[in-house]
Amino acid sequence: MTLPIPEFKFTPKLYDGERQVTWCPGCGDYGIIAAVKQALAQLQIPPHAAFFVSGIGCGSKLPDYLKANGYLGLHGRSLPIAQGVKLASHNLKVIATVGDGDAYGIGAGHFIHALRRNSDFTMIVEDNKVYALTKGQYSPTSTRGWVSSTTPDGAIEIEFNPVVMAIAGGATFVARTFSGDPKHMAATFAKAIAHKGFALVDVLQACVIYNHVNTVEWYRPRVYKLDDDANYNPRDYTAAMQKAHEWGDHIPLGVLYVDERPTYEEQVKSLATTPLVKQALTYRKETWDEFRAAFM
Amino acid sequence: MTLPIPEFKFTPKLYDGERQVTWCPGCGDYGIIAAVKQALAQLQIPPHAAFFVSGIGCGSKLPDYLKANGYLGLHGRSLPIAQGVKLASHNLKVIATVGDGDAYGIGAGHFIHALRRNSDFTMIVEDNKVYALTKGQYSPTSTRGWVSSTTPDGAIEIEFNPVVMAIAGGATFVARTFSGDPKHMAATFAKAIAHKGFALVDVLQACVIYNHVNTVEWYRPRVYKLDDDANYNPRDYTAAMQKAHEWGDHIPLGVLYVDERPTYEEQVKSLATTPLVKQALTYRKETWDEFRAAFM
Amino acid sequence: MVTNNMTIKIGGEAGQGMDTSGAGFARALVRAGLHIFANSDFMSRIRGGYNFYQLRVGAKPVYAPDDQTHLVLAFSQDAIDLHLDELVPGGAIIHDTNLQVDANALAQRHIQSFAFPFEAKALEIGRAAGMDPKHAKQMLNTAQLGATAAITGFPFERIADVINQNFGKKKGSAVAEANLAVARWAFDEAQKYASQFDWKLIPPADGVNRMILNGNQAIGLGAIAAGCKFISAYPMTPGTTVIEFMTAQAKRFNLVTKQTEDELAAILFAIGAGQIGVRAMTATSGGGFALMVEALGMAGMTETPVVIVDSQRPGPSTGMPTRTGQGDLLFLLHASQDEFPRVVLAPGGVESCYADTARAFNLAEKYQCPVLVLTEGYQAFAVRSVGVEEMPFEQFEIDRGKMLTEAELDALQPGTYKRYALSADGVSPRALPGHPNAVYTSTSDEHTESGRMEDEDPANRVAQHAKRMQKIETLKTEMRMPEWYGPQNAAITLMGWGATRYAIREAVDLLNAQGVRANALHFIDIYPLDENRLAQELAKAKWLVDIEGNYTAQLAQVIRVYTGRAPDQKFLKYDGRPFTGAEIARWIAANVNTKPAKGKSAKVTKSAKVTKGAKVKLVKVKLAKGVKVKAAKATKVAKAKN
């Protein structure tokens, strides 16, 4: 990073990857990736200063289609990797892009603990309420009673409500947006990325192949924007919790909750000065002398 | 189970195991195991009709000291085992007894999903807010700033609040009790075991070796009993959430929240008649004929 | 003219329904008394990308794909471009008039092309029936089938039957009738080419209808036949269809099936159920199995029966999700800390998937330990017509081993039961929890005979550990030696395991037909095996060629540990594609001295030992002939399309 950051204004096109996208025509993920690029451009984050982490699933392919640093890891395991990356180089803008199964199903444990930690990164969940890449099994966010190849009589579990759990668990930024609204997505992603601390954006994502209920058409009349409500205060925990429970005929979009708490990295003493990756790997003689004395 | 269940009244002593207990003198787990026996006796559940599942940790040794069926499994993995047991034999009274690290740390993912499932079993957490068996590292319920061998500068994460998360996540019975109050523990355990569905009891447990802050003396003046408050309605989600957040000078004990929802097992069609373990392993010719035809 | 022995490839874009029309045709052939084997080649994405369905038909059972194609049904330009090279002289491509064929290339290779205005006609008939163009276009499938029936001489009624059945209750509807009309039209049109095409499909007079099952369905069937009542799993290709199949059968057989939050939970649920006495299983692929490793050891320690299916795909890590390979053997053999008895079975073929999975449940309960069933993507998805006589599932005998009966339990002195009693064979009599006379605990810590924690006592430790490990010795008496196929005293023995079974058999037949005396030694039971008996079997192999779908020759490593014997040559393949018999036979012909001086062993053609590097090259070169070129094309095509 000895080169100066170029001064031209980054455009969304700059983040185009060289790969052919393999999502189905009509998939909500197309809109999501476009909005991600938009947000990066808006925040003027150059590709080399961003680090994307993802899991396995349709949505998790996102970083493969992007020009930016990325690590496409394991199903459900993106958050610990993201936090390792952040601790190693806390100036990188770290963004996890994963599916609902990844985030809240197999990844639930890591999610819960990430909320408590407040590491400074963004988690964008492409929440299509279904396991798409494995061909349509129910997911934790599938509506109760959801019929799939593994739940022919309908899913018995009640849904996992990501925004409720995130707020309850200690997230400092919780938002929801919708793959049918490119502008709202881009704006929400930008806010999340700009937030200092752990930011969750749950994206209501259309899967045209496996989710024939929660379609763009289904969402469109139901969603409304909190951003339009001047009275809504996302810093009010109780109000946020109430909104977070809203679902069905009225589905709030926007920033549901914001809190301020020092980030994890800010509180790690060894990171006070330089990012870890830039620190020297060797030590002065005095340091070793002190060490030796302590064990003699 | 062809023998008739003996008619004498079971006493707590009946559940005494033959093993020498290895907990430290003064450990809160002594009170917990006594209260468990008390509750079993109160509900007149014979040892062979109970099935204990635990993990690894000081608290998780509990079933080893009990006369009752038990499976002492892996650290953090008791809940899926308990649910497998329950699906296999849904007449068994299944009780998981685990530590806070086990339950909410490494086991957080299973915990979150158990809440959604409402399998009919009880989870008793011996919550000493520390990793005791491994000699005192901080746990998810350790107070923020907790100093331990892995957090010499104090834990950075905010605490995991088990009762808030359980209510938010869909538990149908959420209670808290205290290892310094044998009667309250026994009564609470009995209610939890009698509850139809997933029941969480978080026990504030004294660890005399590694937790010198949250001691019996610390808790005693702080805890108060919801059971004493005639106005408190544990079926009121909002009220319960409010109480669940209470901590510090005033710590509510008792049943914080109750909800009714069919249990998981009740909704599994194949379990409508006989427990799975009692079902025939072979099928009638007609069943096979039908099957064969479907693939021809 | 060749009757009832051919391979058809149906290729196009994912979503065009090649699978459906292929499966329909296969159904019709099997009902007509023919044998089929079919597999598909698809990409790890939901829509788009080039896929194909490959159908081999035989008068006798067929067990593996062929790499010669006689007929291509092209749904897209790629299908023509990619499969042209595979067609035998005299073979044909059936395609829509709107696709391009290079007449020169065809002529050079003596290949014919039969073009029809499928799409136009489908749209026309569809419009008349009131269908929208999208649905009308889908009748391309039906049209292709009609044309295929005509040129292969297959009776139209057989096709009509399947179309009607597919429409089920909607039989007779305008759409159903439109489909029949399209098929009929194509059948009539194609009649004119029938005499030009040499491969015929003629229903035999004494034809018997058979089931069509893929490997994963057969695994599910084996489980059900063995009394498995419980499966918990988390979706992972190519293991997912096991739980999906069992879920679809849950009502019929009163099963409990559970999609869990992750694979850790999947195996734990199954162990919980197994501890209670329910025959229970889980199914996954290597990455999911990786998450089960800790619990696997727990089952080993608590001696809880559980059956785990690992359907392999190429790795490491996520690897190539929809492809195949044999890279997990050593992983499964050694997964989890320290040592405990386990069984590893690697079925080969649909009937073996059935039978060896069923057997797995008996072994798991008789030896109170985890049993691992190792299959792979290719076998998970490939279907075969299989007679009930090959899988007599109604007669499967359940053996629960040393399980205490109710009467024995009733007779027990309360408090005396020892779940982990020492015993000569290592197996302790097992009481299912729930009886008042046998209340006990199991623990993942080292434990006493009563199942209580005992983390200190060395004598107890040695006794319990040796007891558990003794089960391995006992198991060896029951585990099966590898099977021989082909002539005795062969100059070359092909050694393999699992799903390559029939490709290797086919190679043996091909080689012997070419005058090369080859046979095969194939492993289904892999661990544990009796070392001495195994060494005797291996001693019969003069020149041992190891054939595996991995890089490091994992079976060969296992065999060397067992017996000291190392293979003389290895044909290792790790491109994610299944072996074919012809491919193996070609490799042998090219790399093994197949005509050794009398009394001597086969010798490598060039050097005495195939070095690692050279081996890699050999594989590459082989690939280059068939797959590599195609692959390069496929990539290009995919790019152009997206």
Added chain:
Amino acid sequence: MVTNNMTIKIGGEAGQGMDTSGAGFARALVRAGLHIFANSDFMSRIRGGYNFYQLRVGAKPVYAPDDQTHLVLAFSQDAIDLHLDELVPGGAIIHDTNLQVDANALAQRHIQSFAFPFEAKALEIGRAAGMDPKHAKQMLNTAQLGATAAITGFPFERIADVINQNFGKKKGSAVAEANLAVARWAFDEAQKYASQFDWKLIPPADGVNRMILNGNQAIGLGAIAAGCKFISAYPMTPGTTVIEFMTAQAKRFNLVTKQTEDELAAILFAIGAGQIGVRAMTATSGGGFALMVEALGMAGMTETPVVIVDSQRPGPSTGMPTRTGQGDLLFLLHASQDEFPRVVLAPGGVESCYADTARAFNLAEKYQCPVLVLTEGYQAFAVRSVGVEEMPFEQFEIDRGKMLTEAELDALQPGTYKRYALSADGVSPRALPGHPNAVYTSTSDEHTESGRMEDEDPANRVAQHAKRMQKIETLKTEMRMPEWYGPQNAAITLMGWGATRYAIREAVDLLNAQGVRANALHFIDIYPLDENRLAQELAKAKWLVDIEGNYTAQLAQVIRVYTGRAPDQKFLKYDGRPFTGAEIARWIAANVNTKPAKGKSAKVTKSAKVTKGAKVKLVKVKLAKGVKVKAAKATKVAKAKN
């Protein structure tokens, strides 16, 4: 009289502070220029249960425990009962007058007992100093040390120094003075026995002070010296103390250490940091490693350096948490689906824990792959006095392999960098993320040279997989052959790995002293190794005896796969206790024909081949002599006490 060569055992109940007083005495001895080796034996519980601390002292470096004891400091009755048998004739027990000794038993074995009213005196002096009885009683420790110094002729001032240091800033306080007074009193009292006791501890004139470190601390030190800045771990005995040590050193060296939510996260955090370019590690035991298996393969696939320490304990599953064993070798070698390069190192001894862990970080970056460091409970906890010359940590040379420099990165044409470029040695030049000219992705799917997902193309697959696997060949040129110890051309070669290194060396010395020509072949680098060079080394062994802390002879299996060579005999132990040199020498004497006819190899005494069953018995019999009896007692005692 024996000078500076003895073993002291300090035994009592957990919580009585044997560790502290033992460590204090050890500190004093090392400051006086003597060498020590010390280990403890403790139970998996927090309070109660019989524990002991075992301290071996030498004029020259001592590397392993002895199984002869010269002096027992008994803090409880168990200590007397359990260690009496281990005392050599002329040895002694120091104990409080309120404990019982069987005078007959002593006399029979020529053992002395020196009794003092420790407790009474400690209470008396404590009371005078205003201490409560509980704290006063703890001065038993100091009293024992005083007495020990007296009878061994060790200068009192050395003890006083350590006591003073322990009190740090509270030096001179009433409590500190009381402790000194108690020690002085005991020292004076015990003088009268000094002439009766033959073993003396005399500070040498030219004594040099050394560090005292246990194996896990040495591992942490190795990591720090190698530039490891990051450890993420989840507590698990006996791996926990690695992160605890590094956390304690975090301020000094500016490290980041993180206790994560579980082991899955632990390795993932480390891989995340490693991907960025921070040298990172995790440490655990087998059960925790089981949870890292999926991510291990991911690191293999994405070629991310990471160092993983597995501190073994007996399993399977939870097993015996505070005990030791060598059961995880094959698990680590094969963990995770399919195949990828990894390195397995098993350090032997404190200095090797340091050096080989440091080396692990170089290997991880040079070969861009996971490196596994395999230690075990015994070695994790055992401490040794070790000179800086044995672990020159200030001079360790960091080698980051093919890492692009800033200048090289600046010179790159943007968009041309290929993270997974094909290369002859399999290693691709590595750019750390963050430079504008080298923006790239890594993926756990099969991928192109640029790191993009490529789940289909077989040619790309073969190229990338072969590239990765080629690193194994490259690694072999750098990996070290097993080391020889003892005379060349020995009749018997003892083969072992990891932590048994010095016990085996001691056995070699004992055997040679008894006239048995034995040597040792010891493995620290285990995988990958050059098969040919290894075969040459093994060819030097005439009669190979495999010595391992597991049931199935795992190293022997690895060696057989490498070379075909199988050991002639095996001494396997799986009771959770470490080997001692004397124990090995005894086993050899009893089970190997140590005087073979000239020119012939050693032969087993009774049968030509030790069968599995027989082997188990042998181990049992051996145990019976020492440990078994004690264990039975220990159990009884523990019961009586609770």
